Amino acid sequence: MKLYDLTIHELRRLLDQGETTAVEVTGTIYERIRMLEPKVAAYLSLAEERAMEEARSWDKKGYGDTTRPLAGVPLAVKDVICTRGIRTTCGSHILANFVPPYDSTVAQKLKEAGGILLGKTNMDEFAMGSSNENSAFRPTRNPWNLDRIPGGSSGGSAAAVAADECIAAVGSDTGGSIRQPASHCGVVGLKPTYGRVSRYGLVAFASSLDQIGPITKDVTDAALLLNVIAGYDQRDSTSVPREVPDYRENLLEGLAGITVGIPREYFVEGLVPEVEGAVRQAMKTLESLGARAVEVSLPHTEYGVAAYYIIAPAEASSNLARYDGVKYGYRDRAGKTLMEMYRKSRSEGFGAEVKRRIMLGTYALSAGYYDAYYKKALQVRTLMREDFLTAFKQCQVLVTPVAPTAAFPLGEKVDDPLQMYLSDVFTLPASLAGIPGISIPCGFTSEGLPIGLQILAPHFEEGLALRVAYNFEKNTPFHLRRPEL
Numbered sequence: 125m126k127l128y129d130l131t132i133h134e135l136r137r138l139l140d141q142g143e144t145t146a147v148e149v150t151g152t153i154y155e156r157i158r159m160l161e162p163k164v165a166a167y168l169s170l171a172e173e174r175a176m177e178e179a180r181s182w183d184k185k186g187y188g189d190t191t192r193p194l195a196g197v198p199l200a201v202k203d204v205i206c207t208r209g210i211r212t213t214c215g216s217h218i219l220a221n222f223v224p225p226y227d228s229t230v231a232q233k234l235k236e237a238g239g240i241l242l243g244k245t246n247m248d249e250f251a252m253g254s255s256n257e258n259s260a261f262r263p264t265r266n267p268w269n270l271d272r273i274p275g276g277s278s279g280g281s282a283a284a285v286a287a288d289e290c291i292a293a294v295g296s297d298t299g300g301s302i303r304q305p306a307s308h309c310g311v312v313g314l315k316p317t318y319g320r321v322s323r324y325g326l327v328a329f330a331s332s333l334d335q336i337g338p339i340t341k342d343v344t345d346a347a348l349l350l351n352v353i354a355g356y357d358q359r360d361s362t363s364v365p366r367e368v369p370d371y372r373e374n375l376l377e378g379l380a381g382i383t384v385g386i387p388r389e390y391f392v393e394g395l396v397p398e399v400e401g402a403v404r405q406a407m408k409t410l411e412s413l414g415a416r417a418v419e420v421s422l423p424h425t426e427y428g429v430a431a432y433y434i435i436a437p438a439e440a441s442s443n444l445a446r447y448d449g450v451k452y453g454y455r456d457r458a459g460k461t462l463m464e465m466y467r468k469s470r471s472e473g474f475g476a477e478v479k480r481r482i483m484l485g486t487y488a489l490s491a492g493y494y495d496a497y498y499k500k501a502l503q504v505r506t507l508m509r510e511d512f513l514t515a516f517k518q519c520q521v522l523v524t525p526v527a528p529t530a531a532f533p534l535g536e537k538v539d540d541p542l543q544m545y546l547s548d549v550f551t552l553p554a555s556l557a558g559i560p561g562i563s564i565p566c567g568f569t570s571e572g573l574p575i576g577l578q579i580l581a582p583h584f585e586e587g588l589a590l591r592v593a594y595n596f597e598k599n600t601p602f603h604l605r606r607p608e609l
């Protein structure tokens with residue numbers, strides 16, 4: 125048995141039965157991290173001493189306490205989520221030395237549930253990107269093919285899960301950053317409903333879109349992790365005071381009575397045939413499990429990329445104003461005046477994509493352009509949300525591709541921001557509408573790269589998406605394959 129490739133629920137069982145210890149598992153995973161990191165580069169910081177200490181303390185306390193579902197489980201956390209006493213860089217030079225004096229709500233919940241924090245994972249700077257190449261430090265590589273991107277912006281978390289450099293991870297998703305890297309790395313990624321998980325201590329990119337969610341080896345683990353991190357938090361005014369169900373109760377067998385909508389607008393030019401083939405095959409599998417498929421229409425889908433790339437940069441330009449070299453983060457010391465200090469700190473601290481977004485956002489919000497761009501984008505957002513609400517009158521979930529292609533080669537799109545933005549075409553609409561979505565493995569290309577299936581559900585119906593995902597997973601072998609490293 126290889127301890128590092130266990131899921132949360134498998135590891136928990138072994139710990140409960142006394143067949144392994146947290147020290148043994150955590151030690152094994154750090155050995156694997158040392159072996160693989162030169163190739164994969166999934167982590168930006170490791171917290172080995174502290175993690176081993178926590179592992180020892182769990183082993184000593186024992187595993188009788190059922191209120192701690194993650195006791196002794198080693199986890200990875202995206203470096204945009206504040207962890208007290210552990211560097212949180214957001215993949216940016218401007219926060220290269222930022223050590224948060226507090227825990228985000230999610231980090232705190234993981235800790236309270238007994239999770240052991242292995243380290244912080246690499247990401248596109250401030251979560252802006254789809255390939256991890258915008259990390260100010262280094263790109264993460266796809267464990268299935270080291271010349272390919274792992275996806276972004278939670279590429280480090282997805283690669284760490286796929287390479288068995290952790291048992292499970294959390295990432296954040298603003299326009300696809302959990303679902304798309306999960307898809308490219310052949311793992312499960314769940315973006316919860318906007319408001320389901322607290323954003324307190326999640327460094328803000330686009331506050332009306334950002335959500336934290338699980339990246340795991342199987343669907344059961346996604347349900348388990350969501351149980352832990354979901355819930356109202358008075359420190360996040362957009363978190364919703366709504367009871368958290370036990371999402372594992374949704375993992376019911378069979379899909380009888382479930383109607384699956386297939387949105388016509390997601391099968392368009394640009395979707396490569398191999399990906400389309402795998403997704404269509406997956407729909408047949410769902411039908412064979414009892415689901416009924418209907419074609420539906422989401423007519424405003426084509427405006428998603430344009431609307432998102434106004435709204436997200438607009439919010440980012442405002443959120444990122446706080447990095448002025450004064451309160452925290454990088455400060456240029458050479459400037460002689462206050463203005464010079466601001467300018468130099470920001471121009472040296474931020475990378476090219478972040479600057480592009482700040483400029484785009486500032487432009488879209490400026491007098492004279494506000495109505496034409498920002499307001500228009502918000503109107504489109506409302507229409508897209510209505511599209512989903514209408515479609516969900518005909519079906520309970522929607523099934524689509526996650527990305528138009530499998531993982532592309534490193535370097536392929538770095539110089540072409542528009543091509544990079546277009547790779548988000550199938551994940552952005554759900555983000556704009558605030559609905560939950562899960563990405564699960566549904567096949568491989570002829571080159572052996574994973575293909576993902578996206579399942580979208582109405583607001584707060586994560587359980588439905590999990591149920592469909594669970595049934596698919598149970599009846600297909602894709603989640604069992606591992607990259608050779």
Ligand code: GLN
Nearest residue numbers: 251252253298299300301
């Ligand atoms: N790729 C998208 C972007 O660059 C989405 C990123 C995300 O979800 N954080 O904005």
